[in-house]
Amino acid sequence: MDLWYTENHQEDTKFSIKVQEHIHSEKSEFQQIDFFRSETFGTFFTLDGYMMVTEKDEFIYHDMITHVSMAVNPNIKKVLIIGGGDGGTAREVLRYPGVEVVDMVEIDERVVRLCQQYLPLTASKLDQDNRLTLYFEDGLKFVQEADEGYYDLILVDSTDPIGPGEGLFTVAFYNNCKRVLSEEGILINQHESPYYASYAHEMKRAHSKIKETFPISKVYQFHMPTYPSGHWLFGFASKKYDPIKDIKADEWNKLGIETKYYNTDLHVGCFMLPTYVKKQLDNEE
């Protein structure tokens, strides 16, 4: 028997992975959760059928959501992670000895529990570090109620802006992020993709909102082969730091944090976007 997982990247474009085992399937309060095992990608899981994390390329996503901000401000102490139930983002943040507080707000506790069970590669640090506090709450509500100026860094590790992730792409959310960030504060958000029309639409919407909220708002790219088109983006927004001019490359490299994707040259390179992406972000096309 052949068993294939398929994601429709567009209505007429499919990406499929042969499945060795459908490890787990359940409908939580918020979404459909499935875990699979494949030869090429190892264990991977999907939410509502959309690819979230594979063992083969999770290092790319988690390197890029975390280390860019930490190299701009290696003195970050208080971090808020919104989403990120697989634990990979928390794992990377917790590698910094200077980080004192990590609050992780994941709406769906089942994602965390299942990743702890099936994806120890990403989730194993979630119960091993007393700097981390897990909140199973709505991220939008959490930032509404958080103290002004408390966090140095917010990492929005969300799904696409449909389903539970929708509120994390709103002006209300971005405004609250700005409010709870310190003057040194940096916001990194999952910024969708420029290639397929439906994703590019969400990318433009998100960027126009963040651009209005933060004085500095840039976008950086990376190669994420298991996401639609493989061309994925994060947003970097801050009150005072420019991600390129203000990189502390020497300071970051002295920390000795070994990474498989990120490095401080790539840090600069990843903000150099293709012309068609720049035009989309500037609303010129």
Next chain:
Amino acid sequence: MDLWYTENHQEDTKFSIKVQEHIHSEKSEFQQIDFFRSETFGTFFTLDGYMMVTEKDEFIYHDMITHVSMAVNPNIKKVLIIGGGDGGTAREVLRYPGVEVVDMVEIDERVVRLCQQYLPLTASKLDQDNRLTLYFEDGLKFVQEADEGYYDLILVDSTDPIGPGEGLFTVAFYNNCKRVLSEEGILINQHESPYYASYAHEMKRAHSKIKETFPISKVYQFHMPTYPSGHWLFGFASKKYDPIKDIKADEWNKLGIETKYYNTDLHVGCFMLPTYVKKQLDNEE
């Protein structure tokens, strides 16, 4: 009826596009050639079932194979294109008024003729510019017989190193490229991909050969969504030019060549590779 084109990126990984029409199918002397039409990608064609060119993202590949070298040496006059039967590389090269000679050596005349018929977006310049000469020959043989030091630029726009493209990944070929290049000479080659094991293997093999042949040998990356993993590479090799230190950004920008993917910031950025790719290229993993 649903008709889907599928390419196996690995044995257990498939990419599929819904086909509106299978426009053409033939077996040439060298390979199986198929043309299709799809809603998202427009017209696309495959050789031996492997995706070559789609109307949607050909600009990415052709921008990146051409403009990086031209921005390093805007005085390039004599260009050799090996492969590139779709005509997209020739189209981009011929946009430079300073280019005097373009010799294009494609082993399979049928690819050129069919692209002229079905892909005018890439092929339409192939019979419109008297600076261009088409040779339907083996590229390996052509460079063996070409004059020493004649070309300023060689663009190897080849298929993967199986089938007709195999000879273009050999030491004999790279040595002949070096011989027929001028002292200002630059070689750009299709450099495969770092993500899936089978492609990474070919990437490493190609790089180790070129590194031994040319004093300067770098690799740059781009996002090519219809190729396996979407993470694709070109090699930049030369006798004296460093692709970053020697970029003539102002001079290139003054030419006023409009591009959808390439720009002189991206030029610098695209050489900043992920750590795991650098390690593979340095034979450290």
